[in-house]
Amino acid sequence: MADAFIYDHVRTPRGKGKADGSLHEVTAIELGTQTLRAIKQRNNLDTKLVEDVVFGCVDPVGEAGADIARTIALKAGYGKEVPGVQINRFCASGLDAVNLAAAQVMSGQKEMAIGGGVESMSRVGMGASGFGIAVDPSVAIDTYFMPQGVSADLIATKYGFSRDDVDAFAVRSHKRAAAAWEAGRFKNSVIPVKDVNGLILLDRDETIRPNTDMQTLAGLKASFVQMGEMGGFDAVATAAHPDVEFVNHVHHAGNSSGIVDGAAAVLVGSKKGGKAAGLKPRARIKAFATIGSDLALMLTGPVDVTELVLRKAGMTVKDIDLFELNEAFSSVVLRYQQAFDIDDAVLNVNGGAIAMGHPLGATGAMILGTVLDELERTNKNTALVTLCVAAGMGVATIIERV
Numbered sequence: 001m002a003d004a005f006i007y008d009h010v011r012t013p014r015g016k017g018k019a020d021g022s023l024h025e026v027t028a029i030e031l032g033t034q035t036l037r038a039i040k041q042r043n044n045l046d047t048k049l050v051e052d053v054v055f056g057c058v059d060p061v062g063e064a065g066a067d068i069a070r071t072i073a074l075k076a077g078y079g080k081e082v083p084g085v086q087i088n089r090f091c092a093s094g095l096d097a098v099n100l101a102a103a104q105v106m107s108g109q110k111e112m113a114i115g116g117g118v119e120s121m122s123r124v125g126m127g128a129s130g131f132g133i134a135v136d137p138s139v140a141i142d143t144y145f146m147p148q149g150v151s152a153d154l155i156a157t158k159y160g161f162s163r164d165d166v167d168a169f170a171v172r173s174h175k176r177a178a179a180a181w182e183a184g185r186f187k188n189s190v191i192p193v194k195d196v197n198g199l200i201l202l203d204r205d206e207t208i209r210p211n212t213d214m215q216t217l218a219g220l221k222a223s224f225v226q227m228g229e230m231g232g233f234d235a236v237a238t239a240a241h242p243d244v245e246f247v248n249h250v251h252h253a254g255n256s257s258g259i260v261d262g263a264a265a266v267l268v269g270s271k272k273g274g275k276a277a278g279l280k281p282r283a284r285i286k287a288f289a290t291i292g293s294d295l296a297l298m299l300t301g302p303v304d305v306t307e308l309v310l311r312k313a314g315m316t317v318k319d320i321d322l323f324e325l326n327e328a329f330s331s332v333v334l335r336y337q338q339a340f341d342i343d344d345a346v347l348n349v350n351g352g353a354i355a356m357g358h359p360l361g362a363t364g365a366m367i368l369g370t371v372l373d374e375l376e377r378t379n380k381n382t383a384l385v386t387l388c389v390a391a392g393m394g395v396a397t398i399i400e401r402v
Helices: 028-042 068-075 093-106 137-143 148-159 163-182 214-218 225-229 233-240 271-277 301-313 330-340 363-378
Strands: 005-011 053-056 084-087 112-120 200-202 260-269 283-292 322-325 382-389 393-401
Touching: 005 028, 005 271, 005 363, 028 068, 028 112, 028 260, 053 068, 053 093, 068 084, 084 093, 093 112, 093 260, 093 283, 093 363, 093 382, 093 393, 112 271, 112 363, 148 225, 148 233, 148 330, 163 214, 163 330, 225 233, 260 271, 260 363, 283 301, 301 330, 301 382, 301 393, 322 330, 322 363, 363 382, 363 393
Parallel strands: 053 084, 053 112, 322 382
Antiparallel strands: 005 260, 005 283, 112 260, 283 393, 382 393
């Protein structure tokens, strides 16, 4: 099996996913186009060498509909020879897109491909494409399906995380993200998004609140109480997990991932493909895995898939220098840290989605790039990237510098 290397990655800043957000006027097509164009320009890339573009998009409807990967490849000037395919594994779509691009390289069928993702959540609302498992009782009842927010609260209750615990993690996320920006840790990978006149609309993640503290968060009411109690999902939670007597609702907008717009792209290829393009590899994709997990807990997939991907790679937690886990909700990261006894110093060291937001289809590719940059900055070797996924799944990737 051939090796798949990462040659470059870029992302947009993440803009607030509402009508008053800085990226609201930019379509998903244009967000994706600007990332692909940056990959081409930064690497003086002959786009005929790119044999596929795989892009995640969780709500591929309306202006983001159909095969957005092919659309943005054409709009970015990659030429008619370059195909594209849109995928959807919910929150992990961006990482899975990179994994699928890498798999084509590893199999020997492609020499170079791009994986990534895009979501314009201010223009195409979350859930716009529907969610069959949630609305079809014949599936939802049998599988103990629950909304993610209630699942996050169930995780906190089951594994002993208080309101103070989840709020403290959120404060940490904002502080670390703000410090990372001030230290210039994202400057080499974040491309400014420009309007049709070439003027910069946004060049920095928009939702970071450096002054967030415990007192501020304490004033926010838990978001999922009514959904759990009146909607009946607390009863589903305790039926699925009888060891839990009741659900303690601790999550709110301040300790959950933000709704944002953004896009990211990762250039992967074989050694032969990189040589043909005149590029030097930055990291090797060592292993990746996907898994299904408990549907009521829903968001504990990163624990299960980490165990799987480490087995596949013949590694242990001690072999990983940095961990990057999408901060869907505070309890997701706290449970992951608890399960593997991971030190604060090596987990989400530059903050995460609680501070910077979670543009669903793009986040996985974004955090893969973030941790690669951090490996290089700190002269470390190996990182593990993982995300929880709606409908109870997990995706993980291990990379190592070369």
